[in-house]
Amino acid sequence: MVINKKSLFMFLSLACLMLVLGACSSNNSSEETSSAKTVTDAVGEMEFPANPEKVLAPNMEDYLVTLGITPVAQWSIGTSVHTYLQDELKDVPLISWDMPIEDVIEAEPDLIMFESEAAIQEGMYEEYKKVAPTYVFKPEDTEDWKTQLTVMGKLFGKEDAAKTAIEEYEQKAKDAKIQVKEAIGDESAALIWVTGGQFFVFEGDRYASNVLYKDLGITMPTYIKDLGKSQDVWQAIALEALADLDADHLFIMAAENEEGIETLENSSVYKSIPAVKKDQVYFFEDSSNWTINAKMANEATIDLVLESLTK
Structure with a gap:
């Protein structure tokens, strides 16, 4: 087989190109592999x-x-x-x-x-x-x-995105805290979730309670303080146990047509709660943002609290 100079040059050029491409491919593969951690x-x-x-x-x-x-x-x-x-x-x-x-x-x-x-x-x-x-x-x-x-x-x-999100939330909470203080001063508030005919009171550190008491600085009722820290398993309470709930404002989460609401509203215990007497009870059909602790959920909670307390 006779190979002239032109053919040899083309062959060597192609071989070099293949080597370069192979090296690039190898480097890319190596980079992708090394980025897994x-x-x-x-x-x-x-x-x-x-x-x-x-x-x-x-x-x-x-x-x-x-x-x-x-x-x-x-x-x-x-x-x-x-x-x-x-x-x-x-x-x-x-x-x-x-x-x-x-x-x-x-x-x-x-x-x-x-x-x-x-x-x-x-x-x-x-x-x-x-x-x-x-x-x-x-x-x-x-x-x-x-x-x-x-x-x-x-x-x-995504460290920068996380840092920015936290900073945004802290500023939102700071601004909201001022508005809440102007609206209700040192009055207290509590949260109750009614579902399946049962009543769940939020302890001071459970889900949206962190927004109310820590981020917005709302006064915690003595009743909530006495509940202590939340446990992993959330226990329903008897309706009668609400007799000592000394909250000036009450946030209640309950789906539409929730059976427990009628039971609650018809009870003398409920009617004795300061928030009920003052007509400072706020109902929400969607419990999803109140029963999780995360940035967007807490932002939604802040908006609803402000809407309720400053209207």
């Missing part, structure tokens, strides 16, 4: 994927949306979802709170996240790991929403 969660070490595009994080959608991430599916109990997030999640399919493995597989996530080990159905952790890398938050990382958002920001490489 080994992290330690509540279970142990795991490989946190680089730039996951299909994140499944039940009951943590607020955090994802705050960071500009749309989840592949959203937490639900039946058809009930986090209503306050539906402007952002209205087109996102639902997945049941107990995360059935067949539904998880169908969602095709490239990352699964759980808020705690207790949030995982017994014996299912290894099954979820077979579907996608699974991250479980440490208890100390979920003690408050700001810490959790900061941790998530680091995991997703």
Whole structure:
């Protein structure tokens, strides 16, 4: 076979080009691989994927949306979802709170996240790991929403977004606190959730109580102080136990046609509460923002509290 100079030059040029392209491809692959990171969660070490595009994080959608991430599916109990997030999640399919493995597989996530080990159905952790890398938050990382958002920001490489979101919230709460003080002074307030004919009083550190008492500086009634710190399992209380509720304002969450409301309003106990006597009771059909502690939920709570107290 005879190869002339022109053919040899073209052959060598092509070979060099292939080598360069191969090197570029190798470098890109190496960069992508190195951007995945080994992290330690509540279970142990795991490989946190680089730039996951299909994140499944039940009951943590607020955090994802705050960071500009749309989840592949959203937490639900039946058809009930986090209503306050539906402007952002209205087109996102639902997945049941107990995360059935067949539904998880169908969602095709490239990352699964759980808020705690207790949030995982017994014996299912290894099954979820077979579907996608699974991250479980440490208890100390979920003690408050700001810490959790900061941790998530680091995991997703969105530290600046997390910091900005926290700063925005703190400014909103600071401004609202001034308005609340001007509106009600040192008057107290409490929150009650009525569901399934049962009554749940928010302790001073449960969900939206953090907004009322810590962020907005509203006075905590003695009754709420005496409840102490919240426990993991939320216990319903007897209607009669509300006899000592010394709140000047009362926020009540109850779905439309909730059976417990009629029982509550017809009771002499309810009528004896200072807030009821003063006609300072505010009803809300949507409980979703009140029963979770996260940035967007708390912002919604602030707006509703201001609307109620300053009208």
